[in-house]
Amino acid sequence: MEHAAPAIFVALEQSGLASGIRQSLWLYPAANVGHIVFLFCFAGAIAVMDLRMVGAFAATSPGHVLRGARRAALVAFSGLAVTGFVLFAAEASHVAVNPVFQFKLGLIVIGLINIALFELYTAPMVKDLPPLAPLPKAARRSGILSLAIWLAVAACGRSIAYF
Amino acid sequence: MGGIMSKRIALIAVFALVGPAAAHHGWGSYDAANPVTVSGPILTSKFENPHATITVKGDKEWTVTLAPTFRMNNRGATADVIATGKTVTAFGYPSTAEKGEMRAERITVDGKTYEMR
Numbered sequence: 163m164e165h166a167a168p169a170i171f172v173a174l175e176q177s178g179l180a181s182g183i184r185q186s187l188w189l190y191p192a193a194n195v196g197h198i199v200f201l202f203c204f205a206g207a208i209a210v211m212d213l214r215m216v217g218a219f220a221a222t223s224p225g226h227v228l229r230g231a232r233r234a235a236l237v238a239f240s241g242l243a244v245t246g247f248v249l250f251a252a253e254a255s256h257v258a259v260n261p262v263f264q265f266k267l268g269l270i271v272i273g274l275i276n277i278a279l280f281e282l283y284t285a286p287m288v289k290d291l292p293p294l295a296p297l298p299k300a301a302r303r304s305g306i307l308s309l310a311i312w313l314a315v316a317a318c319g320r321s322i323a324y325f
Numbered sequence: 326m327g328g329i330m331s332k333r334i335a336l337i338a339v340f341a342l343v344g345p346a347a348a349h350h351g352w353g354s355y356d357a358a359n360p361v362t363v364s365g366p367i368l369t370s371k372f373e374n375p376h377a378t379i380t381v382k383g384d385k386e387w388t389v390t391l392a393p394t395f396r397m398n399n400r401g402a403t404a405d406v407i408a409t410g411k412t413v414t415a416f417g418y419p420s421t422a423e424k425g426e427m428r429a430e431r432i433t434v435d436g437k438t439y440e441m442r
Contacts (some may be wrong), residue, residue, distance in 0.1 A: 183374070184374050184375075185372075186371055186374070189374075191374070191395055252375060
């Protein structure tokens with residue numbers, strides 16, 4: 163039962179890379195700490211963008227807010243992906259079949275699709291608007307959805323250990 | 326043709342993921358109300374993250390989950406202390422999800438007790 167995970171995840175867990183992660187004294191704890199620190203940075207950057215799209219900080223130029231926060235979010239997301247992979251690889255065959263982890267991955271995919279749609283359709287509409295200009299409904303919808311998704315992703319991440 | 330085939334593959338993939346998920350467990354499933362003490366020789370020893378584990382030949386063979394290696398070292402329970410062949414007494418909580426697995430609260434080796442939490 164324990165090793166009923168798809169072969170690719172068993173192979174990943176048994177790889178030299180994963181074994182090196184497990185045997186290192188500091189690599190796994192460093193990835194664990196790094197993951198939460200990058201999450202903090204990512205959540206901050208995302209929240210700034212989402213809240214602006216929902217209508218907060220209305221006196222700022224939406225284009226400038228998006229440009230700065232987007233860069234920070236990209237860096238933080240890259241950090242999350244790298245540290246997340248380290249944590250996943252060490253226990254791939256177990257984590258891959260964890261229902262909360264699967265749910266979390268699904269949410270991340272939805273969150274990324276939301277970002278892609280926002281960048282394709284909504285961001286071009288708002289980026290040149292002046293401060294205090296009313297924003298399109300799509301921006302508000304995207305911001306609320308984004309906040310909800312990424313907070314749920316964070317909650318799922320912490321919950322993996324309990325299922 | 327191709328459509329049916331890819332649907333079938335998708336179905337298999339879904340079952341491969343969902344099937345074992347029901348059987349999987351995490352750190353939530355240990356029975357703290359019924360602690361066990363397991364004593365005997367260490368059969369295998371993995372000094373690894375996220376948790377060191379040993380198997381112990383007690384009344385039956387137990388898999389004993391210990392602490393992260395950094396904490397193990399901090400508490401003095403180094404890889405040598407839990408090496409294969411040593412005799413250990415482990416007090417802890419049996420898993421409610423996986424038979425023969427327990428999470429140790431503390432272990433005693435050579436008269437010395439090491440706290441795992």
